Amino acid sequence: MPDFINNLMTRIRASLWALPAAMSLLSGTVAMVLPLWDFSPSFSHDNWWLFSGDSGSARDLLSTLLSGIITMTSLVVSITVVVLSLAAGQMGPRLIRNFLIDRQIQMVIGLFASTIVFCLITLRSVSDDLSGDDLPHMAINLASVLSVLCLFALLFYVHKVARSIIADTLVTEVANDLEAAIARAGERHSDQSARRPVPDIDEPVAVIALQQRGYIQVIEYARLVTLACERGWLLRLHCQPGHFLLRAEQCLTVLRGPEPSDDDVVTLRGCFVVGKERTPTLDLEYSIRQLVEIAIRALSPGINDTFTAIAVINRLGGALEKACQSVQPPSQYADDEGQLRLLAPTQDFGGLVDTAFNQIRQSGTRSPAVLIQMGRILCALAAVADSDEQRRSVRAHLQKLRRCARTHIEEEDDLADFEAVVAPTLASNTGK
Missing domain, CATH: 1.20.58 (Methane Monooxygenase Hydroxylase; Chain G, domain 1)
Structure with missing residues (x-):
């Protein structure tokens, strides 16, 4: 995978909202489509697990589930804020990122958010004039299942965050x-372990600044080598990933070869990714x-x-x-x-x-x-x-x-x- 794509995926994984947003979008889509394909049989002793009430009881059930999940979500958010405060105070604010990128924590928050979205959309589809046979039985039952999963997810979340603030656990991660x-x-x-003699250079052909201020996150070394081979250049880098770059700071020098055109300079600058913070x-x-x-x-x-x-x-x-x-x-x-x-x-x-x-x-x-x-x-x-x-x-x-x-x-x-x-x-x- 190219380094700039790997860096982009790392930044997305470090966002606490990305996975919950995707899960909420998926649950909303399922909640809108599922009533159209509802194939629930009529209630009997063989399918006792299906919801068998009328539209009024269905709305009451969904409203109760929705209020309970919102309450649990508020508790999860409160726990998250407390844990982040403890981590920032004891371990350092830069280590909050390790908490944010934890996929299990993102999935738990996503489960709560997607359950709320699912219950809201399902509740809107249950009107008072629907008969018992016309109710979206599968959607109502799925809302109940998601609510039970949220209960167990809350217990897992408490266990997870309790372990995440243990110093040895964080150090290991x-x-x-x-x-x-x-x-x-x-x-x-x-494949680049061999060393070669460096030719003597009297005067560089061109000096290039990135015209950006921030931390260098990615340098596409392979792309720079390809460009140098195509143009006949010998290039020298003056920085490496993690270096804080000033806007006019010298970053790249063309030591040998033809003088780069304006388009070449833009292409060379495109081999660098500069951001507000360092990335691993x-x-x-x-x-x-x-x-x-x-x-x-x-x-x-x-x-x-x-x-x-x-x-x-x-x-x-x-x-x-x-x-x-x-x-x-x-x-x-x-x-x-x-x-x-x-x-x-x-x-x-x-x-x-x-x-x-x-x-x-x-x-x-x-x-x-x-x-x-x-x-x-x-x-x-x-x-x-x-x-x-x-x-x-x-x-x-x-x-x-x-x-x-x-x-x-x-x-x-x-x-x-x-x-x-x-x-x-x-x-x-x-x-x-």
């Missing part, structure tokens, strides 16, 4: 998103920063939740282990003939480690447990790293962590425990 993004990045760039489509740092924010808030004096911070460190270690074994995004892109067409900045393993651990180390200086666990995870990463460059990045963080521990850990036994964890890895010659 964000970490799973991060690992999935790392896997997608490896699949996307698996191509931005590996997005989920890392979400996890880091949870840890920093947990280590704040007002919360002081060491266990949540340790859970974040463990999950970051698991994601970085996957990054060690994954294909890193390339800084060079070539066409099918091996001709260099695009130079791009990239987020290497060292940058991911910096993003993951720098702020947590700075915030956890007074917590020996956090520093010791971070040391364990970094030592484990050093053992599984695939290259000397990765090991050097991990060892650099271990050295920073040791200096921090020696400065801030006052208890000698705690410092001895820390040294017992990191000393063997730092004493090793591997990666020096």
Whole structure:
């Protein structure tokens, strides 16, 4: 799937209204069509489950169901507001997105909304002058079934939101998103691992700004390479997904080839998607920063939740282990003939480690447990790293962590425990 379509689908999934709106539209259509095809048999002991009352009792039943579902929907909305407030206060406002994109929560809200729409339209189709045989029996029975489903959905919703605000649950969900993004990045760039010599360029042919302000959400690398191949260009990118772009900021340079026309500039600008916020489509740092924010808030004096911070460190270690074994995004892109067409900045393993651990180390200086666990995870990463460059990045963080521990850990036994964890890895010659 193209990256811009994937980004669009991600934004739609992050909308709490999209799935409920679709379900409500479907239920409204069924409510209008079902009375036209009503094939309910007359009431007997063999079909006791069918509604057998007159038009007055049918309207009373539908009105009662409708008022009850509206009351339950109000309760669901109230619970949602409370949960979002708690999540924003304890975990950070950016993590509200993880609640909004939950498909099960969207389906529960959609079930309530679609049931209200179905009952309203069915109620309008039941007039006082209808006889018992002319009533939309199937629609009335379906309204009853949907109401019962809403009752059980409410119980499930309470269970779901109660678990969603548990720190370990949220940390696990964000970490799973991060690992999935790392896997997608490896699949996307698996055929661009070779490096080629970069020619010397005296003067660039053209410098292009996107004339937009916001976060870069998507860069269509394959499309840029195709355009460069067709026009005979060598392009250089100056930004990457997640970068905040100023309107006149230099974003793309044509290093070699013919000068791009106005239409070419418009086409090149169309290879970028700029939005108001960062998205996880191509931005590996997005989920890392979400996890880091949870840890920093947990280590704040007002919360002081060491266990949540340790859970974040463990999950970051698991994601970085996957990054060690994954294909890193390339800084060079070539066409099918091996001709260099695009130079791009990239987020290497060292940058991911910096993003993951720098702020947590700075915030956890007074917590020996956090520093010791971070040391364990970094030592484990050093053992599984695939290259000397990765090991050097991990060892650099271990050295920073040791200096921090020696400065801030006052208890000698705690410092001895820390040294017992990191000393063997730092004493090793591997990666020096």
